[in-house]
Amino acid sequence: MSAGIGFAKRYNRAAILFLSPALVFVFAFVAYPVAYAGWLSLFRWDGASAPQFLAAGNFVRLAGDAIFWQALFRNILVALSAIVLQVFLALAIAYCLVRIVPAFSRIFLFFYLVPVMVSEICIGLLWRFMYNPYFGLVNAALSAIGLDSLKRGWLGESATAFSAVVVVMSFTYLGLYVLLFVAAVRNVPEGVYEAAEIDGAGEFRKFFSITMPMVWDAVRANSLLAIIGSLKTFSLVFVLTNGGPNHASEVVSTYLYKMGFGSFEMGYAATIGFAQMVLTALGAWIAFRYLKRVGAGAGAWS
Amino acid sequence: MTSVRRWNLTSTIVLAVLTAHVLMVIFPFVWMIYSTFKTNREFMRSVWSLPKSFSLDAYVGAWSGGALGGYAVNSLLIMAGATMITVILATLAGFALSAYRPRWLPAVELSMTAAMAIPAYVALVPLVVMLRGAGLLDTHLGVILPTAAFNVPVSIFIMQAFFNTLPRDLFDAARMDGASEWKIFLRVALPIARPAMFTVAIVNMIWVWNDFLFPVVFINSPARKTLPVGLTDFVGEHITNYPVMLAAILIAAIAPLILFVFFERQITAALIGGAVKE
Numbered sequence: 001m002s003a004g005i006g007f008a009k010r011y012n013r014a015a016i017l018f019l020s021p022a023l024v025f026v027f028a029f030v031a032y033p034v035a036y037a038g039w040l041s042l043f044r045w046d047g048a049s050a051p052q053f054l055a056a057g058n059f060v061r062l063a064g065d066a067i068f069w070q071a072l073f074r075n076i077l078v079a080l081s082a083i084v085l086q087v088f089l090a091l092a093i094a095y096c097l098v099r100i101v102p103a104f105s106r107i108f109l110f111f112y113l114v115p116v117m118v119s120e121i122c123i124g125l126l127w128r129f130m131y132n133p134y135f136g137l138v139n140a141a142l143s144a145i146g147l148d149s150l151k152r153g154w155l156g157e158s159a160t161a162f163s164a165v166v167v168v169m170s171f172t173y174l175g176l177y178v179l180l181f182v183a184a185v186r187n188v189p190e191g192v193y194e195a196a197e198i199d200g201a202g203e204f205r206k207f208f209s210i211t212m213p214m215v216w217d218a219v220r221a222n223s224l225l226a227i228i229g230s231l232k233t234f235s236l237v238f239v240l241t242n243g244g245p246n247h248a249s250e251v252v253s254t255y256l257y258k259m260g261f262g263s264f265e266m267g268y269a270a271t272i273g274f275a276q277m278v279l280t281a282l283g284a285w286i287a288f289r290y291l292k293r294v295g296a297g298a299g300a301w302s
Numbered sequence: 303m304t305s306v307r308r309w310n311l312t313s314t315i316v317l318a319v320l321t322a323h324v325l326m327v328i329f330p331f332v333w334m335i336y337s338t339f340k341t342n343r344e345f346m347r348s349v350w351s352l353p354k355s356f357s358l359d360a361y362v363g364a365w366s367g368g369a370l371g372g373y374a375v376n377s378l379l380i381m382a383g384a385t386m387i388t389v390i391l392a393t394l395a396g397f398a399l400s401a402y403r404p405r406w407l408p409a410v411e412l413s414m415t416a417a418m419a420i421p422a423y424v425a426l427v428p429l430v431v432m433l434r435g436a437g438l439l440d441t442h443l444g445v446i447l448p449t450a451a452f453n454v455p456v457s458i459f460i461m462q463a464f465f466n467t468l469p470r471d472l473f474d475a476a477r478m479d480g481a482s483e484w485k486i487f488l489r490v491a492l493p494i495a496r497p498a499m500f501t502v503a504i505v506n507m508i509w510v511w512n513d514f515l516f517p518v519v520f521i522n523s524p525a526r527k528t529l530p531v532g533l534t535d536f537v538g539e540h541i542t543n544y545p546v547m548l549a550a551i552l553i554a555a556i557a558p559l560i561l562f563v564f565f566e567r568q569i570t571a572a573l574i575g576g577a578v579k580e
C-alpha cells in the first residue's frame with residue numbers, strides 16, 4: 001500500500017485526535033497526581049491548615065523510619081513469594097493441565113479463576129474466618145489431623161501474621177497465572193514433544209527441557225506482572241491484618257494509608273508513596289541493566 | 303491438535319493431585335455457601351458440619367437492614383460510569399495505536415505501560431486534594447474519574463490487541479472511497495469492535511465492582527459507600543452472627559461470579575490480551 005506524504009500527515013493528525021482523550025485523562029488522574037505527590041512530599045501538612053515547607057525533611061525522616069523500610073522489605077518478600085508460589089507453581093499446573101490431563105483443563109481452570117473474580121475484600125473477610133482461632137477452618141483442620149499443638153491465632157500473632165497473608169495472596173492470584181501460562185503452553189508445537197517422546201523423555205524432562213525454555217518469555221512477563229502486583233498490594237492486607245499486629249505485616253500501602261488518613265500526615269504519606277515509586281523504578285533500572293549484561297554474557301554461550 | 307494420549311499412571315497421579323489442590327482452592331467458597339444455611343447456634347456447635355435444615359435466616363438477616371442493597375446501588379452506579387468512560391477512551395486509543403502507528407507511538411505505549419505499573423496509592427493524597435478542590439470528594443463522580451483513569455491503560459492494550467487482528471485493507475478500502483478517518487472509525491471500526499468493547503466492559507465491570515482503595519478513601523457518607531467498603535462496616539457490626547456475616551460476603555461476591563460464569567470465554571481472552579502487552 002503506497003501511502004503518500006499526505007496520507008502520513010492525515011494519519012498523524014487522526015492518531016493524535018483519537019489518542020488525546022485517553023492521554024489527557026490518564027495525565028490528569030495518574031501522571032499529574034504522581035508528580036503532585038513529589039511536590040507534597042516537601043511539606044508537613046495535616047490536610048487542613050497551611051502546609052509548612054520542610055525541604056528534604058520528610059525524606060530525612062523516611063530514611064530513619066524503620067517501619068517504612070520493614071514495610072518495603074515486606075513488599076519485596078511478597079514479590080519473591082509471588083514468583084515462587086504464583087508464577088512457577090502456576091506454570092507447573094498449566095503444564096499438567098495442557099499436557100497431561102487436557103480433558104479436565106477447562107473445568108480446572110474455571111475453578112482456579114474463581115478467586116481472581118471475587119473482590120479481595122470478600123476473600124479477605126472469608127479468610128479471616130478461616131484463620132479465626134475459635135471458629136476457623138485452619139485450626140479445625142489441624143485438630144482433625146491431630147496437630148492441635150500447631151493451633152494458633154494466625155493473623156493475631158506477630159510470628160505468623162505476614163506468612164498467613166502471603167498464603168492468602170497465593171490462593172487469590174494463582175489462577176490468573178495458570179490462565180496466562182495455559183495460553184502460552186498451548187502455543188508450544190506438538191511436534192517438539194513428539195520428538196522428545198520418541199527419544200524416551202518423561203514428563204519432568206519434557207517440562208524442564210521443552211516447556212520451560214519455550215515459554216520463558218511468558219515466565220519473564222508474568223514474573224514482572226507478579227512484581228508489579230506485589231508492590232500494589234493493599235486491600236488484602238488491609239482487611240486481613242491492617243498491617244498488624246504491631247506492624248508485623250505492614251506493607252508500604254497500609255503504612256501510607258495510616259499516615260495519611262489515620263494520623264493526617266498528608267505530606268509524609270505523599271513522601272512514602274513517592275519514595276517507594278522512585279526506589280522501585282531505580283531497582284527496576286538496575287535490574288534491567290544487570291540482566292542485560294548477564295544476557296549479553298550468556299549470549300556468548302548460546 | 304493434541305494427539306490422542308494413553309491414560310497412564312502419571313495422568314492418574316496428576317489428576318489426583320490437581321483435584322486435591324482445586325478442592326483446597328474452592329473449599330473456602332463451598333464452606334461459606336453451606337454455612338450460610340445454618341443457624342448461628344448450629345454454626346457455633348460445629349464449623350465443619352453441613353446444615354441440618356436449610357435455614358434462610360442468614361440471608362434475611364443480611365438483607366434486613368437494607369444497607370447492603372444501598373451499597374450495591376452505589377457500586378452499580380460507579381461501575382457503570384467508570385466502565386463507560388474506560389470503554390470509550392480505550393476504543394478510540396486502541397484503534398489509533400493499531401491503525402496508524404506513527405513514529406511517536408512507542409512513546410505512548412511506554413507511558414501507558416508505566417502508568418499500569420504505578421500503584422494507585424501513590425496518587426492517593428494528591429487525588430484527595432484535587433477532588434476536594436473540585437468539590438468531588440465524597441461523590442460518586444469523584445470515584446469514577448480516577449478509577450477509570452487507572453483502568454484505561456490496560457484496556458487500551460486489550461483493544462489494541464483486538465484491532466491488530468483485523469486486516470488493514472479493511473480501513474484502506476474505506477479510505478479509497480473517500481471516507482474521513484472519523485467516519486472510518488465510526489462506520490467501519492466501531493461495528494466490528496463491538497465484541498471486543500463488550501469484553502473490555504465486562505472485565506472493567508468486575509474490576510470496578512471489586513475496587514476498594516479509591517472508594518474507601520474518597521467516600522465518607524455511609525449512604526454513598528460501595529459494596530466492598532460497606533461490607534467491612536456491616537461485618538464489623540454483626541460480629542457475633544457468623545452465618546449472617548458469611549451471607550453478606552456471599553451477596554457481595556455474587557455479581558462478579560455471575561458475570562464470570564456467563565462470559566468466561568470473553569473474560570479469559572481479555573485477561574490474556576491485557577497481560578501479553580506487559
